[in-house]
Amino acid sequence: MMERYNVSLKVNGELVALNVRAGETLLESLRERLELTGAKEGCGLGACGSCTVLLNGLPTRSCIVMTAELDGAEVQSIEGLADGTDLDPLQERFMEKGAVQCGFCTSGMIMTAKGLLNRNPKADKGDIIRTMSSNLCRCTGYKKIVEAVEAVSSMSEPENK
Amino acid sequence: MISSEFKYICPKSIEEALERFGEFQGEAVYLSGGTDLVPRMKLGLKKPRAVIDLKDVASMSTVAEEGDYIRIGSLAQLFQLKQTDLVSNRFPALAASLEATSCETLQVRGTIGGNLLQNTRCLFYNQSEFWRRSKGFCLKMGGEKCNAVPGAKKCFANYTSDNAPALCTLQAEVAFAGPNGSRRFKLESLYTGRSDDPFDLEPGEILTDIFVPNKTVAGGYEKLRVRGAVDYPLLGVAFSRGSDSGRLAVGAVGPRPYTVELNEPAQDAMGEAVATVINQVKTVENTVLESAYRKRMIPVLAERLIKKVMEGAE
Ligand SMILES: Cc1cc2nc3c(=O)[nH]c(=O)nc-3n(C[C@H](O)[C@H](O)[C@H](O)COP(=O)(O)OP(=O)(O)OC[C@H]3O[C@@H](n4cnc5c(N)ncnc54)[C@H](O)[C@@H]3O)c2cc1C
Ligand code: FES
Ligand code: FES
Numbered sequence: 001m002m003e004r005y006n007v008s009l010k011v012n013g014e015l016v017a018l019n020v021r022a023g024e025t026l027l028e029s030l031r032e033r034l035e036l037t038g039a040k041e042g043c044g045l046g047a048c049g050s051c052t053v054l055l056n057g058l059p060t061r062s063c064i065v066m067t068a069e070l071d072g073a074e075v076q077s078i079e080g081l082a083d084g085t086d087l088d089p090l091q092e093r094f095m096e097k098g099a100v101q102c103g104f105c106t107s108g109m110i111m112t113a114k115g116l117l118n119r120n121p122k123a124d125k126g127d128i129i130r131t132m133s134s135n136l137c138r139c140t141g142y143k144k145i146v147e148a149v150e151a152v153s154s155m156s157e158p159e160n161k
Numbered sequence: 162m163i164s165s166e167f168k169y170i171c172p173k174s175i176e177e178a179l180e181r182f183g184e185f186q187g188e189a190v191y192l193s194g195g196t197d198l199v200p201r202m203k204l205g206l207k208k209p210r211a212v213i214d215l216k217d218v219a220s221m222s223t224v225a226e227e228g229d230y231i232r233i234g235s236l237a238q239l240f241q242l243k244q245t246d247l248v249s250n251r252f253p254a255l256a257a258s259l260e261a262t263s264c265e266t267l268q269v270r271g272t273i274g275g276n277l278l279q280n281t282r283c284l285f286y287n288q289s290e291f292w293r294r295s296k297g298f299c300l301k302m303g304g305e306k307c308n309a310v311p312g313a314k315k316c317f318a319n320y321t322s323d324n325a326p327a328l329c330t331l332q333a334e335v336a337f338a339g340p341n342g343s344r345r346f347k348l349e350s351l352y353t354g355r356s357d358d359p360f361d362l363e364p365g366e367i368l369t370d371i372f373v374p375n376k377t378v379a380g381g382y383e384k385l386r387v388r389g390a391v392d393y394p395l396l397g398v399a400f401s402r403g404s405d406s407g408r409l410a411v412g413a414v415g416p417r418p419y420t421v422e423l424n425e426p427a428q429d430a431m432g433e434a435v436a437t438v439i440n441q442v443k444t445v446e447n448t449v450l451e452s453a454y455r456k457r458m459i460p461v462l463a464e465r466l467i468k469k470v471m472e473g474a475e
Contacts, residue, residue, distance in 0.1 A: 023163030064199040133390040134264030
């Protein structure tokens, strides 16, 4: 009984049709079928955040979501953030502030930050620390990551600079 | 990847969900946000023949005042729930426990129903199949021995819902729809007291709503964990206080929350209440913190919390 499911998704603005086993996760669909390898598999159990993408605009750990549940959903991954060669301000600030070392956590960090700023464009340092601390980074020590997100958040509020 | 094979089913109503459940002779599971279920399926701890997704059952996601109660649909997302005025204004203990649950990204997906019905956890149980097979299956996996307490004949896995203790102090009730009809009872009666099989439910019963008595009660929640973010509770203490009595509930140190009533939430009554809880609790070496420490932290967190709530209420 190897049942399969037809799922249509909008991934980074493009419609894709998938045919999956029930047990396939969104992270696998992205990485292995759509060759979008920006989202990373760290723990595979929802604990580290390296697989975070936006699902219908909300930050979601794609390793613990089944693709079969997502018919009609919209997914944005790190690959869909830049507009051509124009990077997203978050990507720019992560580079500028040196918020990247090995890079394994980075796409998850950026997508988590994107989710926060979509919801709360004026997130302050406390909000940023609370949200970002749920993602594991084994290299940077978080300070620069928080600074990078802060720089983008305050961009919408120049008087606070 | 979830390596076992199963059917994915997405019914549109409670009736349809119950009917589909019936087709699999007890070998189906319900899915809400999946943040507890999917990791367990990935580890091979659960291998159902069907996963029945409740997401499209619209009637189960609303939060509303209903006479003497606030009705919280079981599909209400934790993140959305903690920002609902009805909850944040009236039930500070619940608002605090929601805030302390996992992290924002998981709160956005996790539901309150799934939170209450999450399975019990143990350092020796929530592991890969390879790991568990090497160690030898424990009682909760149908094996002969407990891997946490050598020689033990019962399971000691912990029920780690952050929100159940808070809801117990608020005297919440839970409503289920099942193949044999609907029923509603006190949340405290949901538990068997057995770690290997924590819920006293009939096969196929669906948690539809949580009812919280509609009155504003002062309260709070304190959580012991190693990291400030994401971690499950290693101990959770909730306290709610009405005009002349209070309730204290302690979670994550056994198969269910332990609740005591304080007739008069004054200093000496408090000591007694805390002692009543401690006498029921048996912590063992099945988390990342030493069991004696977790137990000793019960009075510490309880006193801190009660003091804070009493001062705030004055
Ligand atoms: C890294 C990580 C950290 C976490 N930290 C915490 C924490 O700090 N505190 C905490 O409390 N939890 C924590 N959790 C557990 C989980 O995220 C939450 O408990 C969440 O609220 C579960 O809700 P869900 O909707 O995702 O449940 P699901 O996974 O969908 O369901 C949980 C269980 O309930 C059953 N079920 C779900 N809905 C119903 C229903 N309506 N009727 C009958 N049965 C149903 C399912 O079959 C399953 O067995 C954590 C999880 C992860 C992965
Ligand atoms: S890989 Fe998904 S949370 Fe760690
Ligand atoms: S940069 Fe290496 S894990 Fe974060």
